[in-house]
Amino acid sequence: MPFQGSIHLGAVDWAILGIYFAFVLGIGWMLKRGMKSSNDFFMSGRNIPAWISGLAFLSANLGAQEVMGMAASGAKYGMMTAHFYWVGAVPAMVFVGVFMMPFYYGSKARSVPEYLKLRYDEKTRTFNAFSFAVMTIFSSGISMYAMAKLLNLLLGWNFDVSLWASAAIVLAYVFLGGLRSAIYNEVIQFFLIVLGFAPLVFLGLRDAGGWSGLVQRLDIVATSSHNLAGQAYAPGAWVSTWGHMGSPAGNPMGVEWFGMVMGLGFVLSFGYWCTDFLVVQRAMVAENETAARKVPLIAAVPKMLFPFLVILPGMIAIALTFKGGQSGFALPVKGNAFDYDMTIPLMLKQYFPTGLLGLGLTALMASFMSGMAGNVTAFNTVWTYDIYQSHIAKNKSDEHYLWMGRMATVFGTALSILTAYMAMHFNNIMDMLQLVFAFVNAPLFATFLLGMFWKRTTGHGAFFGLMSGTMAAAIHHGLTSPVGAESLFKGGWLGPILHTYPSEMAQNFWTAIWSWTTCFAVTIIISLLTRRTKTDEELRGLVYSLTTRHPEGHLPWYQRPIYLGAVILVAVTVLNLIFA
């Protein structure tokens, strides 16, 4: 590795890092007093202001995969990566805020699996709780692994020490202050990321000759056959979001518009933002229903602008690699391709002098750690309420569950460490996470959609729909393969390969589409064939047609979720048009 141990920290950098960690632990310590019941620990007493939950909602997802993965994708696919935000996340966040939060919050469920128990039955809840618990452990392990590897690579720190130390810090502040501590630290991390990376974008853009200079350079990237895709495209392929989506061959992502809108926009993003307890948990703990509905909407505003913070650096990096700027920055070569995964750390090293470098590294480490903490808090809640309380030890005292939550935090972290050591076999974190989401999350959105808007959906329908959706995902993945797949993790493990996709991304989107459609269809069919077990009365507050709307007419328009949602959708449409 050409950059092994290449960043040297000055005293100022160490001071900034040290102060940050002291604050993180200090906040956990200060919140310890407030942790008197399991409600405080898992639900943070349900009294967090909307702006704090909103930023935490955003930040919980802003882990390693987001910051480093998005910059990597920015280099690899260019401006099209913004689809993850402008077609994917933002519309999904508006949907969960406007339409889904009333049921999550109004049902008084303490977790997403618990909503499934109230709406359907025990087996559906248990299936979801188990798959979710495994996924959180998996994600937090990957986060830890990526961080330890990075610190080892850049700073020459010992891999094992970095891994165990970061795990210990996360464990300490979640153990002490529960969900509130995780949420508070996520908000601090949000500001750190924004303030730590904004100068990077400014300096990089200046180096590339401003926006017009960047566009010129990216056209060189697009038309060269030596780019990351190994194939020449029309000029503009790296700077437009929609212009080259007519066919998979026209753009570096290898996806056509339908696969992108349906796969990424509808299935994957709605599945993630609307049903993943990791993020939904942050909205469920708001002060009241209106605040809970505003949480995802507040989060959507900065989310809309994040492409400029996390994708743009990748685009700048690849542009400067092809036509150098004043600083001479270029991405390193690994084998016969560019090492785009290292974009952000190498740009930090390039542009940040000692002082700001400490801030940038702190921001990076904070994002890894809050990614872990988010998973750990979601895991301990689901474990304690949906697995432990409902199957292992019913009717124990509240103190007992608080104790169990703390224990779950400890062994959840331990399992994550184990996963981190296992995660070494995978190299593209982003694609792997997408794969896991496709198997587990993609069908789930069909279950929720039908559950919330069609009262005829039954427990058996939901359960077997979910099962067949997950199986459909696995089968599709097993029978198809992306171009140039080297391992069975990439697909084709069932033997015959029925279809070859131009990229892994395209394969993942279509896996999600197949899985969702299967779940949707099977759930409807089985629901019609089975008898309803819940009466209208039992479904009150859980299904749209049986729920009385919370009156919000007395609030000014800017406080009302429906208007806020509309404003956000208009703004995101404008962004799509500007960068089309």
Add this chain to the structure above:
Amino acid sequence: MQLDLRLPIGILFSLFGVILIGTGLMTPAATYTQSLGINVNLWWGLVMLAFGVVMFAFAMRGRAKPR
């Protein structure tokens, strides 16, 4: 009474701002060739300090009129 998050944010970012401003004032100009000749420590330190002070002020105002 729970901890008002704006307070630690205000203190943390003010502290970072002051540290960066101090670094910016003390380091020689040659340090900043890598940041295209701009003293980013100084300028960004000022931004961070301003952000920290605003957060701190909000926290103080919140404390003055308890709910």
